[in-house]
Amino acid sequence: MKILVAVKRVIDYSVKVRVKADNSNVDLTNVKMSLNPFCEIAVEEALRLREAGKATEIVVVSIGPKAAQDQIRTALAMGADRGIFIDVGDTELNSLSIAKLLAKVVQDEQPGLVLLGKQAIDSDNNQTGQMLAALCNYPQATFASKVLIEGDSTTVTREIDGGLQTLQLTLPAVVTADLRLNEPRYVKLPDIMKAKKKPLAVTSPAEMGVNVANTITLVRVDAPAERSAGIKVESIDALIDALKNKAKVI
């Protein structure tokens, strides 16, 4: 079975995010970028399934600017077999366009399982996996904390509010990874070298014949308001008064 894993290049989790001066977007100039942590978990799961003999090939796909090939290389260094890079330049696509592009890749590659991160830590939309499943007409299991494959079905444990839910899906299917699905491995030095030689195909929305016209426009980005200094109150009454009338929380 072939597994397709979609990965995204995002601002590194350790970076303090700045907003551009004109509030048009987050400032990504010279900021450290990394593989989205949930995508890394998805790659790791694919590797474990292959190691368990449930999969034979792992294909990693990413959509973004040229530099997003770095994240494909990271996934290849982790152990994926080959990469597909869809070059969209600096255009920021919304989730539906990304899902449409991925659906085309699914159509071409015919994977038995599509793994994604449950969301990307930059925009936190949590949409792509669901949209992709709908476009492909595949069953989906999101927020996976356990994935088992038996024959032509997969049993997925999902983390839901207040507990766990177990679903059985007929393959092919779309599964999105939650934080506790696994702990990604450390990349081995020789594999960083090997990753440079693994095949990486480059394509574009135009070549794929997918219309990625944006239907959503980003209007404005604001940083959270700075927390102002606290005040000291003289008495319990003053505290209650402040909570009622100043903070308006009771």
Next chain:
Amino acid sequence: MSYTHPYQDADFVLRHIVNFDELCAEAGLAEANMDLAVAVLEEAGKMGSEVLAPLNWSGDQEGVSLGEHGVQEAPGFKEAYVQFAEAGWLSLSADEEFGGQGLPNILSTAVNEVWQSANMAFALCPMLSIGAMESIGHHASHELQSTFLPKMASGEWTGTMNLTEPDAGSDLAAVKTRAVPNGDHYLVTGQKIFITWGDHQMTDNIVHLVLARLPDAPAGVRGISLFIVPKFLVDADGNPAERNAAHCLSVEHKLGIHASPTCVMEFTNAIGYIVGEPNKGLSYMFTMMNHARQAVGLQGLSLSERAYQQARVFAKERLQGTRRDGSRIPIIEHPDVRRMLMTIRSSCEAMRALSFVAAAEVDRAHYAQDPAAKAAHAARVELFTPIVKGWLTELSQEMTYLNVQIHGGMGFIEETGAAQHYRDARILTIYEGTTGIQALDFIGRKTLSDQGAALSLLLADIQATAEELRAANTLHASILDGLESALARGVMAREWLLQSAAADADLPGSVSVNFLMLFGYLCGGWLMAKEASIAQAQLATGEGDASFLNNKLITARFYAEHLLPRTQSHLSALLAGSESVMALAEDAF
């Protein structure tokens, strides 16, 4: 007490000061380039922060112990070592024939900064393995190499260096350990002390390199041979079998690096195999000396960087003092705290530049085809090595001290962790040749013995930079003036030394440390000025990260204004010569 690799500064130095891409292309290393370096450093940074750094404090507190099975390393170290070895980090610069990646020394050095910052006590183990691999790789027979190198490059076995004996420290000519021929091997008997990672349970074998004398060996340094003495003898299949008579008798109780076992090793007719030819052991040791000394210098940078990261967090969080509106002031707003933080920060940047440039010279000397170029780079390695070892480790004393100072009373308390870096740093000016030894090497073997020729070439390079920067005139006057003044002091020190040394036997030893420190600060200032000029040029064309580049201009200026003037006091002390150093009669002490 977390650690994050300062990837941006390392990247800047590799890319623009070391010219890594050019170095790899000239060396014919098709696989290596900046893209690879970035990927490698990123993965190293992850392992350093997530696996090694969390064990630094616990390792210091829990330490090691000696039991019936030998030395038990600190809790968590074995698991970390297995992860480290499995990720292939020991193979980075090892020979491809024996499972290595064959990457250049400079990349290994940049990666080593991560390990040493994250957990120096741990990182000493792979550092010693790499040194042992280098000795075996250069001098042992192919048969011995095939037996031991693949297992060492994979990290399955570790390596140690057994040089020091109770009566043979800096003076290795006094080595007493004996090796008697016995068929196809030797029987080694004697006691070695201060053996770093001499025993542990992390791997199923340990490869000891031991200096010993053959029965018919001439006295002194020309009678010392080098032997491989494995902890477990290797069977026909290449696996560890019978226990060899090489045991750890005790572990030292030390001021710092508590998680690094420092062993007394006892060899009792232990089976050993000679490396290379008889009586050449010491010269074999010297081939890896440059590497080891530069690596210890790098530890000075690494601990200073770790101290800086801790100091900066504390300075932002610690509130002392009150504004008029009643709000509290984080101590980072106090100018004297800023002075201390800037001192550590700018020193770290200068140390990083110098240690990387010196490591790259090792590669350039190794890969150069043209004999003249090879000789020139080799001479530069010889010159830089005692400076990197001496100056960086001396500086690390001050930088870890300043971290404690910024923490105030909290720094004196162990739980804060600032004290650990201060204690750990203390060994750096001692092992692998004390500062005194480095300074004698620099002033004697590296300067006086060639009439200052190699040094004058270095001074000419610095002068070329100074002239170029003066002509461009784009940098702050302090950087230009500071570099020119320090350069003039370097030139004067060299000339004065060459004129005065012959007439006074006590002179070189009396002034050597001042001589070395003067050149350390000067080299740091030279490279910081270079970095500033590149930063300025990039800002002018709009490439690169403007905030990083602007900060570089500030740290370079601070270095020029606050660190470079120290060259004056070193010069003044130097020019005073040996008289007051030696005047007080011995029995007056």
